[in-house]
Amino acid sequence: MTLFELLGLLRKHLVLVIALPLATAAVVATGSMFLPNEYTATTTMYVLSKNEESQTMLTQSDLSAGQMLTNDVATILRSDRVKNDVASQFGLDSLGAYDLSVTSSTTTRVITLAVTGHDPRNAAEVANALVEDTSRVASEIMQIEAVNVIDSAKTPMAPSGPRRTLYTAVGFMAGLFAAVAIVVIQDMLDTRIRSGQDVEELVGVPVVGHFPALERS
Numbered sequence: 405m406t407l408f409e410l411l412g413l414l415r416k417h418l419v420l421v422i423a424l425p426l427a428t429a430a431v432v433a434t435g436s437m438f439l440p441n442e443y444t445a446t447t448t449m450y451v452l453s454k455n456e457e458s459q460t461m462l463t464q465s466d467l468s469a470g471q472m473l474t475n476d477v478a479t480i481l482r483s484d485r486v487k488n489d490v491a492s493q494f495g496l497d498s499l500g501a502y503d504l505s506v507t508s509s510t511t512t513r514v515i516t517l518a519v520t521g522h523d524p525r526n527a528a529e530v531a532n533a534l535v536e537d538t539s540r541v542a543s544e545i546m547q548i549e550a551v552n553v554i555d556s557a558k559t560p561m562a563p564s565g566p567r568r569t570l571y572t573a574v575g576f577m578a579g580l581f582a583a584v585a586i587v588v589i590q591d592m593l594d595t596r597i598r599s600g601q602d603v604e605e606l607v608g609v610p611v612v613g614h615f616p617a618l619e620r621s
Contacts, residue, residue: 410588417587424586425579432575433568441563442503443524445531448554451477451513451542477551478508478515481538489541490533494526502530514554524560531557 414421451474480486487499503520519531532553539551 410584413587413591414584417583420587421580421583424583425576428579428582429572429576433572436566436568436571439566439568440522442520442522442565443527443560443562444518444520444564445524445528445557445560446516446518446555447531447535447557449515449517449535449539450552450554451515452550452552473546474508474513474515476546477538477542478506480542480545481506481515481517481534483541486534486537486541489537490530493533493537494530499530502527504534515551517557519557520564528557528559 482504487504491497491499501521505518505520507516507518508514517531517534519527519534521527521530535551535553535557542551
C-alpha cells in the first residue's frame with residue numbers, strides 16, 4: 405500500500421480517525437485527574453575531605469581523589485543503610501513511598517538529591533534527613549570531613565507530577581495509531597472487487613472494456 409492509498413483510506417474513514425484519538429485522549433485525561441499529586445523537594449550538597457582543610461593549593465591528584473570521594477558519597481546516599489536509618493526516624497518500614505534521584509557531576513563535587521512524594525512537607529523532611537544521615541555515615545567510614553549542604557530542601561509549593569499533559573498526548577497518539585491500524589486491517593480483510601484494477605490483480609489479465617452504470621427509467 406502506497407502513502408497515497410493510505411491517505412485515501414484515512415480520508416474515507418475520517419470520522420473514526422478523528423473520533424478515536426479524541427476519545428482516548430479524553431479518557432486518559434479524565435483518568436489522570438484521579439491520580440494523586442506528586443511533590444519534589446531538592447537539596448544540593450558539597451563533599452569536603454579532611455585533607456583539604458589545611459591545604460591552600462590543590463593538585464590534580466587531589467581533585468581526582470575528591471571526585472572519587474564524591475561518587476562514593478553518592479553511592480552511600482543511595483544505600484539501604486541510609487534509607488533504613490531515615491525510614492526509622494520517620495517511623496516507616498521503608499522509603500518505598502518516595503522516589504529518590506541522586507545526581508553527581510563528573511566535573512564538580514556537588515551532589516543533587518531530589519525526593520518525590522505525595523506530601524510536600526514530608527518530601528522535604530526526608531530529603532534533609534537523608535543528607536544528614538549520609539554525612540554521618542560518610543564521616544564514619546571514609547576520609548570525609550563533612551557533606552556540607554548548599555541548599556536545604558524546602559517544602560515545594562507546586563506539584564511536580566503526574567505529567568497529565570504528557571499522558572493525554574500519549575493517549576491521543578495511541579488512539580491515532582489504533583485508528584490507522586483499524587482502517588488498514590479492515591481494508592486488508594475486505595476482498596470485494598471495486599474497480600478494474602482489482603480485477604486485473606485478481607485474474608492477471610487486462611480489462612478491455614467497462615459497462616457504464618445506467619439509470620433505471
